[in-house]
Amino acid sequence: MRVPLSWLREYVDLPAGQTGRDVQARLIDAGLEVETVEQHGAGLKGPLVVGEVLAIEELTGFRKPIRYCQVDVGGANGTGEPQNIVCGARNFQVGDSVVVVLPGAVLPGDFAIAARKTYGKVSEGMICSAAELGMSEDHAGIIVLPPGHRPGTDAIALLELADEVLDIAVTPDRGYCLSLRGVARETATAYGVPLRDPALLDVAPPNAHGHPVEVADQAGCDRFTARTVTGLDPLAQSPVWLTRRLQKAGMRPVSLAVDITNYVMLELGQPLHAYDRARLDGPIGVRRAAPGEKLTTLDGVRRTLDPEDLVITDRRGPIGLAGVMGGAETEITGAAAGGEPGEPGEAGAPGEETGGTTEVVVEAAHFDPVTVARTARRHRLSSEASRRFERGVDPEAAAAAAQRAVDLLVLLAGGSAGAGVTEVAVAAAPRTLTIPADHPDRVAGVGYGRATVVRRLQDVGCEVTGQDELTVTPPSWRPDLTDPNDLAEEVIRLEGYGNLPSTLPRPPAGRGLTGRQRLHRRVGRALAGAGCTEVLSYPFLGEAALDQLGLDADDPRRSLVRLVNPLADTEPALRTTLLPGLLAALRRNHGRGEHDLALFETGLVFRPAGAGRPGARLPVDRRPTDEELAALTGALPEQPRHAAAVFCGLRRPGGWWGEGQPVSWADAVEAGRRTAREAGIEPVVRQARYAPWHPGRCAALYTAVDGEERLLGHAGELHPRVVKALGLPERTCALELDLDLLERAGGGLPQAPGISAFPVATQDVALVVDASVPAAEVTAALRSGAGDLLESLRLFDVFTGEQLGAGRRSLAYALRFRAPDRTLTAEEITAARDGAVAAAAERTGAVLRGG
Structure with a gap:
């Protein structure tokens, strides 16, 4: 505004x-x-005056038409003689009043004016356009003033240029x-000064002699006022003061009738519409549109109406979209032509039979805000009128706005106000609110006191009664005051937000982070400490992403939760795996020159089990019941939290110390182990086949949950077809684990290792096993057989050779033994070592090498 x-x-x-x-x-x-x-x-300096064109000489021989004008500027030039001015505009003639800037003046933009020779003549000033004076962007022609202004009159004051x-x-x-x-x-x-309310007018009372109005939908239109003005001069023009106020308020002057309706709308906030009475057929009606009805609006567009649209009608059918835009059938013609308030009107040519509109019916109505908003959005037709109706218009101002428009039409267009006044109104009880007098004090933490609260609510326009418990009736122009907190806000803002004390909130003591939150943070810190960078990706995907991952048609990850209104048609569903977003980030960074990458993300995935629509919307005027909340929760999809990481390039860069070490499937598996250790567990690793991983380089990680072995996730190298489909670097590796399952399996916080002051004993063993036996099974057997004295176990060598035989390999382990309270004897060390070897032999068929 x-x-x-x-x-x-x-x-x-x-x-x-x-x-x-x-x-x-x-x-x-x-x-x-x-x-x-x-x-x-700003920067404007006179003399800038009104001039009357006395004579025009057409100059020829130039690339464009040029006119040499004699202009009477009164005594503004100090001589009283006509001023000679060269001008290229064509929209004026002899006898017109124009705006003239004389030598010595300065126009906006520091444009100094002086007499100069141009086109073979001396131009003693300039005849100005609206753009040159900073009034608008209109360069089409110079300003032609309505008649009646004396030459030499100060145009700066006349046009209200300084404001x-x-x-x-x-x-x-x-x-x-x-x-x-x-x-x-x-x-x-x-x-703190009085207001001269422009809506306080002497309004003619309604009677039975006005233009007939029939309101069929009183829910959509609860008030409709119609006034008639006859005997209008169709050639009457808007005065300068009216056009200037519209221009400064951001509107383009169109014609007198439209300018008056726009002016009253800006003044009182009530949108108006003016109909050509001669083009109306019967009573004005208000109803919902019938299916298939059409309307040509003032912007020239033929629109198919929706049954939810509220329309203005006569006997022929719709003549306007209520509260949005009028129809072309009843638009005003002649010099008074125009459009819907706030919309650029189109000045129609004078009617062949009537010579222009001479009788006008002025509409001032109050329409339902939601109905107008939906109609404007449905037709993508936002207007100044719809903007106001959407936000709430004062229904009590309709009669005053119609009276104001009638008064201006009578004053400026020479019309006569019709004796008939039509008003259709739906009786409505006043809205009242009850509020404790100290409620604003408690909301703001400031002691305003009852007197201040009452005074500020009265400043807003409310009627207030009561002592400790106030009964407040909001004014008709404040439909937003519907809650005691709305009233408290009015008191607080009028007393000044700057006067509120700065106080820190005092949250109640909580229990800290939940176990789930602590685990997620530990996992993030652990992966970041291992060299991974955390990223956040969009939680949306489409079928194409799942196709690129090579998922089978019956893969559970293809069961998607689809969005009703997705951001992109190519990604209409919520993700069931974190890998598409992570791999897209890896590809994007690799394409920008970052070739050694390790990225991770923790986030929710969505499974459609249980997803559906809740039976009913939750209420907003009370707390939902447990049954309602349970129904809503049951309609939500499952949302487990996962952790995923992707790797490519070198794990260790090369340099003078040697060649770099590329990332391998083992790094992804180790990252999975590291993640599981944050929950205090050591997962069991087995070879697996699972898309999108390479079938020979994929590991499945398992752990025990409630006595049952459960799958945590997978890690390894991606399948070459997936790498090619996604445009990823060769040997890209990835892992994805279920953190919620990991939390259930874990024993809480990981335990710090015990510290012993006694010496450690190291024993190396080399075991020969079948090549098909996973090293993880041998490791688990050694760990279980070594007993409590085993401090750590590490596989440090894998060997194959002819001397071992075909299909055999040697696994060399370093075992560290230590007791917390004593130095181990040789017998204890040997017994623990032999127990470990025996367990490995029994469970995996391992044979001690060289034994």
Whole structure:
């Protein structure tokens, strides 16, 4: 909302010396978002005067038409003689009043004016366009003033060129500020001065002689006022003061009738519409559109109406979209032509039979905000009228707005107000709220007191009664005041947000992080400490991503939870695995020159088990019942949290110390082990076949949960086909684990190893096993057979050779033994070592090498 300060002063007596910046500061303190204060006429210096064109000489021989004009500027030039001016515009003629800038003046943009020779003539000044004076962007022609202005009159004052304009971003809950009336009320309250309410008019009472109106849908239209003006001069033009106020408020002047409806809308906040009475057929009606009905709106578009659209009708059918835009069938013609309030009107040619509109029916109605908002969005037709109806228009202002428009039409267009006044209104009980007098005090933590609370609510326009318990009736222009906290906000903002004390919140003592949260943080820190970088990817995917991963048609990860309104049609579902997003991040970074990458992510995946629609929407006026919450929860998909990591390039860079070491499947498996250890468990690793991993380089990680072995996830090298399909580097590796399952399997926080001051005993063993026996099974057997004295176990060598035989390999382990309370004897060490070898021989068929 753009508010000229000169217009605002008509309703509020601002203290002397107050500038637009001062008003901006006061309104911001009151809670309005005043974005800028525009300085109009900055740098403008006269003489800038009204001139009358006395003669025009057409100059020829130039590339474009040029005119040499004699202009009477009165005594502004000091001589009283006509001023000779060269001008290229064609939209004026002898006898027109124009705006003339004389030598010595300075126009906006530091454009100094001087007499100079051009096109073979001396031009003693310039005839100005609106763009040259900073009034608008219109370069089409010069300004032609309405008749009646004396030559030599100061045009700076006449055109109100020196002014300040407040640009206010009106939030949805303050629709009343989309008018000078609303902003003036806030300004008067901020300065503590009286308001001259422009809606306080002597309004003619309704009677039975007005234009007939039939409202069939009273839920969509609870108030409709119609007034008639006859005997209009179709050639009447808008006066300068009216057009200038519209321009400074951001609207383009169109014609007198449209300019008046726009002016009243800006002044009072009530959108109006003017119909050509001669083009109306019967009563004006308000109803919902019938299926298949069509309407050509003022913008020339033929629209198919929806049964939910609220329309204005006559006997022929729809003639307008209620609260949005009028129809072309009843638009005003002639010099008074125009469109819907706030929309650029199209000045129709004078009617062949009537010569233009001479009788007008003015509509001032109140429409349901939700209905108007849905219609405007359905037809993608936002207008100044719909913006106001969507945010709530004062229903009590309709009669005053219609009266104001009638008065201006009579005054400026020479019309006569019809005696008939039509008003259709639905009786509605006043809205009342009950609020404890100290409620704002408790909300703000400030002791305002009852007197201050009552005074501030009355400043807003509320009627307040009661003592400790206040009964508050909000004004008709504040439909947003529906809750005691709304009233508390009004008191707090008017008393000043800057006066609120700065206090830190005092949250109640909690229990700290949950076990699940602690595990997730430990996993993140562990993977980051291992050299991985955490990334966050979008939780959406499509079938194409699953195809690239090579998942079978019956793979559970293909059962997707689809979104009703996805951000992208190519990714319409929630992810069932973290790998697509991680691999996309790896590919993107690799393409930008980062070739050694280790990325990880922890996040939710979504499984459709149990997903569906809740039976009913949860209430907002009370706490939902346990049954309602259970039904809502049961409709949600399962959302386990996973951890995943991807690797490519070198695990250890090369240099003077030697060649670099590339990432392998073993690094992914070790990252999985590291993740599991954060839950205090050591997973069992087995070879597996599972997409999208390489069938010969894929490991499955298992652990015991409630006495049953469960699959944690997979790790290894990706399948070459997947690498090619996704455009990934060769030998890309990945892992993905179920963190929720890991939490259930874990024993809480991992235990720190015990520290013993006694010496360690190291024993090396080399076991020969079949090549098909996994090293993990041998390791598990050694660990179980060694007993409690085993401190650590490490596989340090794998050997194959002819001397071992075909299909055989040697696994060499380093075993460390230590007791916490004594030095181990040789017999204890040997017994523990032999127990480990015996267990390996029994479970895996291992034979001690060289034994």
